[in-house]
Amino acid sequence: MTRASVVGASMTTFGVHETTLTELFAEAALGAFDDAGVGPDDVDALYFGNAMGGQTENDTHLAPKAASQVGLAGVPCQRYEDACATSSNAFKNAVEAVEAGVHDTVLVGGVERCTPETGLGTGEMTRIFASASDRYYEQPTGLTFPGVFALLTKRHMHEHGTTAEQLAHVAVKNHANGQLNPNAHFGKETTVADVLESPVIADPFHLMDCCPFSDGASAVLVTSDDRADSFDDPVDVQGVGHATDIVPLSAKAVPHATQAARDAASQAYEQAGASADEMDFAEVHDCFTGAEVMASEAIGFFEDGEGGPAAEEGRTRIDGDRPINPSGGLKAKGHPIGATGTGQIVELTEQLRGNVGERQVEGAERAVAHNLGGDAATTVVSVMGVRR
Amino acid sequence: MSLTHEAWADALRDGDLLGVACADCGATYGTPFAVCNDCGGRDVETTDLPTEGEVYTETTIQVPPVDFEGPYQVGMVQVGSARVTARLEGDGEAVEIGDRVVLDGVVESGGEPAPVFRTATDGE
Numbered sequence: 001m002t003r004a005s006v007v008g009a010s011m012t013t014f015g016v017h018e019t020t021l022t023e024l025f026a027e028a029a030l031g032a033f034d035d036a037g038v039g040p041d042d043v044d045a046l047y048f049g050n051a052m053g054g055q056t057e058n059d060t061h062l063a064p065k066a067a068s069q070v071g072l073a074g075v076p077c078q079r080y081e082d083a084c085a086t087s088s089n090a091f092k093n094a095v096e097a098v099e100a101g102v103h104d105t106v107l108v109g110g111v112e113r114c115t116p117e118t119g120l121g122t123g124e125m126t127r128i129f130a131s132a133s134d135r136y137y138e139q140p141t142g143l144t145f146p147g148v149f150a151l152l153t154k155r156h157m158h159e160h161g162t163t164a165e166q167l168a169h170v171a172v173k174n175h176a177n178g179q180l181n182p183n184a185h186f187g188k189e190t191t192v193a194d195v196l197e198s199p200v201i202a203d204p205f206h207l208m209d210c211c212p213f214s215d216g217a218s219a220v221l222v223t224s225d226d227r228a229d230s231f232d233d234p235v236d237v238q239g240v241g242h243a244t245d246i247v248p249l250s251a252k253a254v255p256h257a258t259q260a261a262r263d264a265a266s267q268a269y270e271q272a273g274a275s276a277d278e279m280d281f282a283e284v285h286d287c288f289t290g291a292e293v294m295a296s297e298a299i300g301f302f303e304d305g306e307g308g309p310a311a312e313e314g315r316t317r318i319d320g321d322r323p324i325n326p327s328g329g330l331k332a333k334g335h336p337i338g339a340t341g342t343g344q345i346v347e348l349t350e351q352l353r354g355n356v357g358e359r360q361v362e363g364a365e366r367a368v369a370h371n372l373g374g375d376a377a378t379t380v381v382s383v384m385g386v387r388r
Numbered sequence: 389m390s391l392t393h394e395a396w397a398d399a400l401r402d403g404d405l406l407g408v409a410c411a412d413c414g415a416t417y418g419t420p421f422a423v424c425n426d427c428g429g430r431d432v433e434t435t436d437l438p439t440e441g442e443v444y445t446e447t448t449i450q451v452p453p454v455d456f457e458g459p460y461q462v463g464m465v466q467v468g469s470a471r472v473t474a475r476l477e478g479d480g481e482a483v484e485i486g487d488r489v490v491l492d493g494v495v496e497s498g499g500e501p502a503p504v505f506r507t508a509t510d511g512e
């Protein structure tokens with residue numbers, strides 16, 4: 001079933017940007033306007049994501065600032081913050097708003113700057129990222145976000161025999177895909193040995209198991225099913241699931257199960273009237289290689305414990321039987337926190353239009369995006385499909 | 389009033405590990421909650437958790453946030469039917485999943501304590 005449609009999609013390169021947050025957002029938003037063939041008069045609201053601008057750049061109340069930059073001053077604006085799942089939550093709310101008839105056409109997007117362009121070094125940015133973990137029962141231990149996912153991944157390795165080599169295969173694959181994505185922060189030919197020889201950040205993760213600090217923005221235009229046919233190239237939103245899990249990590253029943261992702265995926269597939277087996281590819285939240293393995297199981301692409309072997313066997317490559325992160329994922333495409341969720345929606349839209357050149361998943365008609373925020377506490381899973 | 393963070397932290401500094409247990413369903417947590425997340429019950433009572441347990445998962449942080457000096461080991465420790473996130477100290481060796489550890493003081497950061505668990509030695 002179609003809940004809404006994406007009729008315009010655009011993103012900046014993810015990487016290092018000197019422009020301000022609202023200038024960066026405008027680049028993506030104007031790209032989405034042009035892609036859809038609309039102007040500000042055609043847009044009824046802004047659903048905006050930014051996670052950390054208050055901490056990184058002393059910049060808050062950003063939604064109306066972003067709206068003003070793109071000629072939308074006056075429309076209702078709302079800003080979302082859900083750590084790394086920030087803009088997919090904005091997307092969910094936009095889909096619900098057009099589906100309910102609250103608005104006809106909505107601009108949804110996000111922006112973030114995480115590189116030293118903010119004036120902040122690795123230690124400071126690591127601290128700001130860690131603000132998404134529990135303030136009293138995690139932060140005082142010195143736990144970092146590589147550390148959060150290391151804790152989950154170590155237990156996954158213990159339970160299922162997942163290996164460091166299997167994790168490294170995720171990095172090798174996503175870097176290879178990144179080479180094919182002109183918007184990606186990174187992309188190169190690399191090897192399992194290169195990954196395993198890179199410095200350790202938080203075991204089992206080496207530097208090359210980790211996504212980079214990135215700057216960037218992404219934006220999509222969402223309109224109702226009824227209006228979608230008046231646009232050139234709509235792609236349908238068939239389901240959006242959104243679930244949370246208990247914080248802190250220590251209270252989760254099975255932390256490495258990432259239960260919120262399982263719940264959100266079930267909701268999204270049910271809304272779409274489809275199963276995981278009917279998804280032609282997935283964009284998942286691979287902030288760390290272990291996160292991709294856990295996500296690939298949580299969204300039902302593989303049985304529990306099979307995510308690591310599947311990565312090693314090449315099943316998740318673009319030409320594999322279950323492609324994951326053809327964009328390069330967070331690992332290679334980059335991870336500008338508040339822009340990541342709608343960045344995945346941009347990739348789904350472009351892939352389902354058949355517009356992505358060498359990284360095209362052949363014949364893709366349906367796909368799923370998985371965007372995780374905080375210590376596996378928020379996950380939004382979206383299913384999109386070619387419009388019939 | 390259910391267990392507060394302040395009471396949890398004060399107890400931890402005194403060497404006691406407090407958690408909460410739901411009087412309705414028996415769920416036990418290593419950190420305070422006002423309401424039971426398993427059953428929704430409000431009759432959530434403060435409970436003493438064991439100060440010895442087993443490492444559930446662990447990692448060594450090589451790239452710390454500002455105000456922390458790395459490397460150091462962080463993990464989750466299973467204490468009875470609850471878990472807590474803690475610093476781990478291994479007497480020269482990294483602590484591994486399944487190792488027995490005992491509560492041995494706190495580390496303080498920004499006025500907040502975190503439990504420190506050390507490898508259990510025979511006789512403890």
Ligand SMILES: [Zn+2]
Nearest residue numbers: 410413424427
């Ligand atoms: Zn209960």
